[in-house]
Amino acid sequence: MHVDVQQIKDRVAERAESVHRLKSELHKVIVGQEEMVSRLMVAMLANGHVLLEGVPGLAKTLTIKSLSDAINAHFQRIQFTPDLLPADLVGTLVYNPASGEFTKRKGPVFANFILADEINRAPSKVQSALLEAMQERQVTIGDETFPLDRLFLVMATQNPIEQEGTYPLPEAQVDRFMLKVVLSYPKQDEERRVLDMALDGGGAQINSVITPEEIFAMQDTVKMIYIDDQVRDYILNVVRATREPKAFGINDVVPLIDFGASPRATIFLGMGARAIAFLQGRGYVTPQDVKDIALDVLRHRVLLTYEAEAERTSSDDVIKSILAKVPVP
The missing domain is CATH 1.10.8.80 (Magnesium chelatase subunit I, C-Terminal domain)
Known part of the structure; x- marks a missing residue:
């Protein structure tokens, strides 16, 4: 099968401006953490999900929230706790006494970018509910199945220094994540810039610079x-x-x-x-x-x-x- 690599390269070049705008916008508020930003973009372009392992305070939440804002997408942060239920994640049926009927209430999993914060603090049935949504890209509430949005990325985090009271992810479930990224502390000059930004009034405002449709176009180009x-x-x-x-x-x-x-x-x-x-x-x-x-x-x-x-x-x-x-x- 003949493949025109030059034609593919031209398609990549057409999308380069969108990538540049997105990276430039993220760097307004994110100092360093190049690998985390790069891997989030890799997962987004390849329609995968990311598991991040790192100590608190490494800008994990800021990064995925900024990525969502730059694309004008819907972001949800879900704090995983031992008392979390699957219904708290995917949604449930709510009884209406006036009509005598059940109505479906969708959960926070119906978003484009999801931060599953400290996923190993929730029981396995909750972890499984999220991982099923990641794999099947759909959720069943009652007897009805709802598809998730085409732009759907889960970034789950694990804290490597606190294991007491956690429910480690089984290997078969961890396998659902495309990438596992291990974060380290920022370099000295990067941390100084973070300090300066915090003491001098914080970072800039993230603006929407590309659309989900542009992301879909990039995903289609990656497949080529x-x-x-x-x-x-x-x-x-x-x-x-x-x-x-x-x-x-x-x-x-x-x-x-x-x-x-x-x-x-x-x-x-x-x-x-x-x-x-x-x-x-x-x-x-x-x-x-x-x-x-x-x-x-x-x-x-x-x-x-x-x-x-x-x-x-x-x-x-x-x-x-x-x-x-x-x-x-």
Whole structure:
């Protein structure tokens, strides 16, 4: 099948101005955190969802709220607590004594951008309700099913320093998130700018600079980005190396991996690499694009053995070792 890469590149260039406007608007109020902003945009362009892990105060809420404002979309922040019920999330039937009928009241999940704050503080039935909406992009209330908006992104957060009273997400549910991003503290100069902004009156007002329709156009363009067969094989080999490292001669990680990444990881790795290429203004995917997004796609899908935990080896360490040894086309 013939693919006109130049034509795809021209389509990417047409959308570059929208990307530039969106990034510029976000940087009015967000200092640093380039990776978080980039990964949110990757997930949005690839129609995925993001799990963020980081200590409080790293601008997680500000980032997704600003992204929503810049697109003039509907934002909802849901604070997950141990007493939260699925009905509090998706909605419920409300009885009307006057008419003797039940009416459907939609929950906060009916929004474009959702911040599921500290998702691991809610019981598993609530987590499952959200993850089902993420996967199926629809919600059932009573006997009626409601589709969610086409623009639908969930950013869930986990606090890594407080585990008491939490309900850890099962591995099968974590797999529904396209990306897991681990945040670190800002650099010294970035934190100084944050301090200056706070002491001198705060950041600027976020304005709506693009429309959801422009996002849909970008998503359609991302789907067109060319991935050569050799790069597709490379994506497949990286994921398979997490399951069968010995077959790729990566013997040092064999005793460290309990379960490798799922087939969903293969799909998300390709979709994420396409989004990375789009953000860099290219109409084709390179192996470096795959490497750039691999940690965020794989870190929550590669389960380690007790031996790895005893050696204090993280999934990031294992994935980096695999990326260093799988042959690059």
